[in-house]
Amino acid sequence: MMLSPYHIRVEVKTHYLSEQSSPEQRRYVFAYTVTLHNVGTVAARLLSRHWIITDANEQIQEVRGQGVVGEQPYLRPGERFEYTSATAIATPVGTMHGSYQMLADDGLAFDAEIPLFRLALPHTLH
Known part of the structure; x- marks a missing residue:
């Protein structure tokens, strides 16, 4: 399988x-550290983000915004960018996924998918 030049x-x-959490007030806060790695062959800039955050009660928060942590990182092929942010949900377990909207040097806009990952209190899941 050949990777896309935009990957x-x-x-x-x-x-x-x-x-930062307050379980008695149904507030569970999770930090997440994201590493983006340009494994394609074309440089690209992260313009915006779209997150879908779901708690165990199927309550969904959608978050859209420019850049990440106040930046719009530019990634040449082989380069990485890492940042840490946080979110709060009303249950001890939830999930997040989404996408980053990217613009390649050649003018092509594409999405970088953020795979589904779990938010869970320690020792809540096996």
């Missing part, structure tokens, strides 16, 4: 933030 690999790690 941004997205990896995510999560961490429960107990000090």
Whole structure:
């Protein structure tokens, strides 16, 4: 299988933030660290993001915005960009996924998919 010249690999790690959470108020806060890696052959800039955040009660939050953490990173082939952000949900377990809207140097707009990942309190799931 040949990779597209427009290919941004997205990896995510999560961490429960107990000090910012308040379970008695149904507020569970999770940090997530995203690494974007341009494994394609064309440089591209991240313009915007679209997140779909779902808690265990199937309550969905959609988040759209420009860039990530105040930046619109430019990734040449082989380069990486990493950032950390956070989200709050009303249940101890949930999921996130979405996409980044990218613009390649040759003018092509494309999406970099963010694969589904789980938000979960430690020891909640096996």
